[in-house]
Amino acid sequence: MNNSKIHPQFEASFGQSFPIGPSFLDGGVNFVIFSKNATAVELLFFDHVEDQKPSTVFKLDKSKNKTYHYWHICVQGVKAGQLYGYRIYGPYIPEKGHRFDSSKVILDPYGKAVDIPKNYDRKALSVFGNDEAPFMKSVIADLSLYDWEGDKHPEKSFSQTVIYELHVGGFTKNPNSGVSADKRGTFKGLIEKIPYLKELGITAVELLPVFQFDVQDAPEGLTNYWGYSPIAFFALHQGYSTDQENPLQVLDDFRDMVKALHREGIEVILDVVFNHTAENKEDGPTYTFRGIDNSIYYLLNGDKSKYKNYSGTGNTLNANQSIIRRMILSSLHFWVRDMHVDGFRFDLASILSRDENGNPIENPPILWDIESDPVFAGTKLIAEAWDAAGLYQVGKFFGDSWKEWNGKFRDDIRGFLRGDQGKVSNFVTRLIGSPDLYESQGKIPEQSINFVTCHDGFTLLDLVSYNKKHNEANRENGRDGENENYSWNFGVEGPTNDPHILSLRRRQMKNFHVVNLLSMGAPMILMGDEVCRSQNGNNNAYCQDNETTWFDWDLVDQNADMLRFVQILIEKRLKRETAHPDFNMSLKDLLNQPLITWHGSQLHQPDWSDNSHSIATTVISINRKMAMHYIFNAYHQDIPFELPRSIGNRKTKWRVWIDTSAESPNDICLWAEAKPIKNGQYLAKAHSTVILMTQLTPN
Template identity: 55%
Template sequence: MDRSAAAGRAYPLGARRIDGGTNFSVWSRTKGALELLLFDDVDDARPERVIRLDRMRNRTAYYWHVFVPDVGQGQVYAWRVGDSSAILLDPYGLAVAVPAAYDRMAEARADRDTRTAMKSVVCDLSGYDWEGDVPLGRPFARTVIYELHVRGFTAHPNSGLGPELAGTYAGLVTKIPYLRSLGITAVELMPVLAFDPQDAPAGLVNYWGYSPVSFFAPHAAYASTGDPVDALNEFRTMVKELHRAGIEVILDVVFNHTAEDGPDGPTFCWRGLDNETYYILDPVNPARYLDFTGCGNTINANNSVVRRMIVDAVHHWVDQMHVDGFRFDLASAMTRDERGAPMADPPIIWEIESDPVLAGTKVIAEAWDVAGLYQLGSFVGDRWREWNGKFRDDLRRFVRGDRGTVALLPNRLLGSPDLFGSRPAEVEHSINFVACHDGFTLNDLVCYARKHNEANLSGNTDGTDENYSVNCGVEGPSDDPEIERLRTRLVKNLLGITLIAMGVPMIVMGDEVRRTQLGNNNPYCQDNEMTWFDWSLPDRHADVRRFTEKLIDVRLELDMTQVMHGLPLREFLTRSLVQFHGCRLYQPDWSDDSHTLALTVRSVIGTRMVHAMLNSSEAPVDFELPDVAEPDLPWRRIVDTALDPPDDVADLASAQPIPGTTYRVGAHAVVFLCADLHDDSGGSRGPSARIP
């Protein structure tokens, strides 16, 4: 071993600056030798130093460790095992450097070129000035999530940013005023953990980022300098500024697979260090991987070593990077054991659930995987929230006008008690959405009847074929004003129901301004204007943007978000005195041919009633209105998507009183009314409350 290096210690894992040098530690059960490679530059053809670790001096149990004096921040390094030529990233590395000659498939060949390999970088996390910042701890009841892509949000040439800021963490900071104007309370960032941009069809790039090469390092390409060390502080400054604006940061994390693909894929890290530990292998043929993710491999998340790595990673993002929560991609894959069987009580899920560091952190599951394990409503744990795919599908079908959908609405509008009613947690267990990164945008749901994924170079075979979408008579863009009017109305219907329904609403970047992906429902490999936020849209579709802003304001003023009642969903619904109606009061039509539903909900503290009327038929419908508490506390119109702006939406203070005992709801329209149950305003409640 290099005489200048000392034995080091097993803990902490990774590369940590201590005592005038750096301690390196990594876990591996290899029977061969382990080498630490130190490079002067990421592009170098060979390491400047090779430190061969001694099994007796530099290994404790299966932890290999070494202390190297005078090694500081910015040192490029990697691991090498035995006689392999693979250059391996540190699984606990805090930064990942990508060489100019990086070649994904070179990492799959037996004779690798050092110049093509990603490498880790030593980082010192101390010294950053958080200026008193802490995670915000906003309750789910007062959360409105906005899913966005860091690069895509500001990469468009019309973003107003120069090339040094466009598509970066710092670029996102410049757009915080826009996010604040929308009223959203949390951003859910698509993957920002370092990923392989070449994991895509030839000639394209991996844009989404669901191809991780590290669980601890921020993606360096999103830093304005492109430097992997700078990325740490630029990311932290982005979080700090979002917090200053009252916006939480939720990370979309991929702990179900890695960028190493199947047996013929590249070796970046885990496969080279301890393949049997990190992955679920075929018990019959351990040379094969069990693939429950559609990405060639599945992380062995319930192995004790892997479980510790995942928990350490989320601790890092909470403690050192101040994020507020996580959305776990294909979380059901994390519930499988080492043979691939689903576990009744998967240790990794319960460890995250019960971890005191994460007690105030939002944890959200995508409760399925691609091998058919669908755990929506049955995902283990009490505090896990779940992306509600049934909300998405049922709402799309109803708004499209499908038969047999009215009977599905009560559950979806009221927090999905059929899925979450037995949970002891609060009402807000369901993450309600009708569009996300995966699938059609909200605009494309009403402009395309089928997917158009030809640009992905897979013969239009990728992406789901069933989108529950409608093109309103023309496939794609239309200059027919009546078609455009109907499309805008349907977009408002979907937004309105999502933002008012019980649960936690989530919209995706650009839905508020009718962003299109030209009918592509799987643009994971499209890093171009197809997926970028077009900054001309906020003006072009100002009416939809205003509708979204106003409705978010209304949601955050309602009792269900103002009062922290802490009630389980079924008890909450019982106290809310929910009543269902059809066109006539107390006579809902649950038949397959029905396209109308109304419901009345009282707040649990008895201050207000909300009345919703939904009509997905092709003709206007007259609905009877329930009685109000007092004649001078009438129904007021909050939303009517059939009306032109500015009458389509109003805030609670300026909502106009509705005379009479019936209300006509236009074709393909949604109406929300509100009425106070008692007057606490002292006579200053806005427009005249008494109806002549």
């Protein structure tokens, strides 16, 4: 075949067209890349990550190294660690959707690792025809060498799941984390904090994006911290590795982390971004799909010179095109089968329901592929059921397997506890599993992923400390981040020394924790909310890789009372004798059981009016042996609530389990320590939540 600069250690043959990507074959590596509109393709080998010139070039013969639209070659003598990339030739005609740039070295979209030169420059890669721009390189990896030591998926049901959303880097980057300096901000660093996660009681970690992303995709002088700027869907982010000189170390670090979490019964859920890439809009860099076959991989406008932008980041992947569908499925297969991941949260998942013209379709091929794939039969699938262009599918997302981030839960809970008018009915609906969204579909309560805060928005402390966002540090002149946060500062914007305001804020945070962790649905907690982490009012800290976003481990001791409060809530939720009827049955069946009674300050007289700011409910366990009485007072005054003296033919002897207005340790207790109430009413303080419990005994 027509080769130039062939290193004597390599011998090439035409290879085969499958499987796509790099794969070990007959003592060598078979390389396959798809490009329909390319006119020529070269495979390039490099000796060092900083090299601008390849050490070996394989020119693929169009008549023999191409089958259909798949370009392929098999090279003998290739070992793990080999650096490589592609040079792809074709037309540069933006108005026809073609943006080939043969001056750029292109990453293999199926490559399992990426190596990044120290002088990498995103801006230089955005200049057409610039062959001096430092570029990333793909790396050959041999996945068969790792010993999983019998590792298995914990396979927790959603009814027994509490999710903890965390950022791999930010979890341990702070010097006060106690993690050794060489492991801070890495997968290995997270391993050292598993005892903390275990003590907290969560059952799954949901990791913000860990696919290789472009840290330079941020305002000048700042860093893309969150990672919603993907470059490769099969490669891990090198910044989370303990060895920046060895691009394959990150694979072992990640697998070690998964294995260690599984040993403690903790599942690993990845936040995945299949809706856009870091190549962004028309003036963005070229390092992958734009240079492989732009018109195939992206949704384009009518004249094809510009990108459709349903992601809000400049471009949108053409997810329902067959080639991209196959890539997404292959990526998910890789993470489940080869990396033992337990689930995925799909960023802006509604984009995946759009066709090639951007229109929503009833049975989206890619979502149906994922839904019906046997590999994912036991995998947690969670959708962020909206996109940046206004498509909102909460309560009606595709399929049977998908659970949904419930944005309505977040907003309605915030609104009610803030004291907004007309929120009591919505609050109750969210509390009992959002039957308005899911009951007609026969869904289980855990269809709803309940959360009050997440990475995108205020932390819990900031939610009760700021009335407006404070994003000046992001250098976007306040244009970024949500303007309506349903937050309330209790009279002072930001930090204060006023003991009354501090007490109310703490009470409100506990209210949010109670509602989030004891409502029907699967709860998610944001990293650090259990110890009152703040981002100083920044509600879009995607570009703040600093102490603004890092977990401050001093808070664990400073706010030990809040940590204890959350720990006990999680523990009771996950036990069979949980504080509400959280059973794996349909919402319709659950709500039709005679187990729930609603009250106001007087028994059986709930106030559903727009002026109501309080509600109470009695919940009976299915076996009729226990009852819980919930009181939610979002009013600015104390309210006495009448209590049931008997339930059916059984007497009640109420004990106080939770009162968020009380100081620790009286705010929550172990059930065996719950103190009895002597009379038939309870005074619920302003902005407080009370939960009473009783064993039901026959009269």
